[in-house]
Amino acid sequence: MRGGGVSMFVNNNLKHDVTEEKCLNYNHYLWIHVENYKLDVGVVYRKPDQGDVNSFLETLSQQLNNRKRALIFGDFNINLLTKNRATVIYKEVIQESGYEILNKIDEKYCTRETATTKSIIDHVCSNIKQNKFHVAIIETPMSDHKQIYIEMKRYHQEPLQKVSYQAVDYNLLYNTISQYQSSNFEHTYSILEEKLVNCIKYSKITKYKILNPPRKNWINNTIISHINNRNKLWNAHKRNPDDTNKKDLFINKRNEVTDYIQKTKSKYYFKAFIDCKNQPTKMWELINSLSQNKLKGNNTPKKIQMQNGQTTDDENEICECFNNFFVSVGPILASQVPQKYHPCI
Structure with a gap:
């Protein structure tokens, strides 16, 4: 029986941990987390000539969605040069998970070549935005597959915002007040307020605090408790x-927390969509808020099915479809209203 397997070699200078290792239906998945780069790296092998591509993509999609910054390599045995059903569904899963295929889809950059065929069945994908990758296909005598070489910029984590504010140093305030001595007790109370204001003014010091990102509405006390325990x-x-x-x-515990967060988030937004039923304004506000939280640079749908049944991914055509819909939706809805409810003119 034809089989496969995956392995990964990591430089000892890189602090790393194996975070997931799985084999399902002769498909192999291996993930590590590289602490130095805050990066998850995965390798995948999919058994060729496997009929059930859906179960493979379901497992792959779950793994992709669990990673914030990730690179994934593998022998997927899905030819990017073809347009069959498996290839189309695979590309959709990659795109919907927020990832991008970094291979150049061209026969010149095939990863496996025979005397009669060329194919791109070895892929590299990433969900890291605003990073210029350099990808090269290298010949190798070690295998009938070519090697994929990739370079990326080193990750510099964006620091949290720091703000300064004035606070009272109570020890300094006590010492400042103690220095105020007055022998004229008749006027002490009349100038007490002025003295206190001045003392507080001279006793203020500058402090700094880190502004944490705004908390999402679905993050509750249970999630915070689980995160603290993790x-x-x-x-x-x-x-x-x-x-x-x-x-x-x-x-x-980490896997348990991740699973709980995903379920809580799904329940929250499911209820939010139900609450927006028959309220298009609120529905669009919710959709826009979800789109803005994505890593994608804009809110334009990647593709849309037009009235003639054809699917397009051209941004101009997508915008035109929306324009045509909103221009014509009024008369269409009016025509569906029974005649007896039409106002008499």
């Missing part, structure tokens, strides 16, 4: 990286 397990694992029990506890 962070405690992470700190325990970080202090004792060789302790496999602490590492397993952290990984299990």
Whole structure:
């Protein structure tokens, strides 16, 4: 039986952990997290001539959506040069997960070549935006597949915003007030307010605090508690990286928290859409808010099915479809209203 498998070689200078390793229906998945770059790297092998592509893509989609910054390589045995059903669905899953195929879709950049065929069945994808990748296809005597070489810019995490504010140093305030001595007790109370104001003014110091990103509406106290518990397990694992029990506890808790967050978020937005029923303004506000939270640069749909049944991915045609719809929707709806409800003119 033809089979496969995946492996990954990582430089010892890079701090990394294996975060997921799975084999389902002869399909292999391996993920690591590289701490230095805050990057998840995955490798995938899909068994060729496999009829059920949907189960493979379902597992792949779940893994892609669980990663914030990721690169994924693999022998997918899905030829990007063809337009069959498996290729179309695969491209849709990659795109809907917020990823982009970095291969150049051209026979000149095929990853496997025989005397009669050329194919691109080895792919590299990423959800990292605003990063210029350099991808090259390299000949190798090690395999009948060519190698994929990729370079990317080093990750510089955007720092949280820091703001300054004035606060009272109460020790300094106490000492300042103590220095005010008055022998004229008849006038002490009359100037008490002035003295207090001046003392507070001279006792102020500048402090700084970090502004955390705004909390999403679906983040509740239970999620925060789970995240805090996960962070405690992470700190325990970080202090004792060789302790496999602490590492397993952290990984299990992390996966549990991720799953709980996804379910809570799905329930929240499902209810939000139900509440917007028959309220188009609120519905569009919700859709826009969801679109703006994505990593994509704009809110334009990637593709749309036109009235003639054809599908287009051209942005101008998509905009024209929306314009035609909103221009003609009034008369169409009016024509569907029974005649007895039409106003008499």
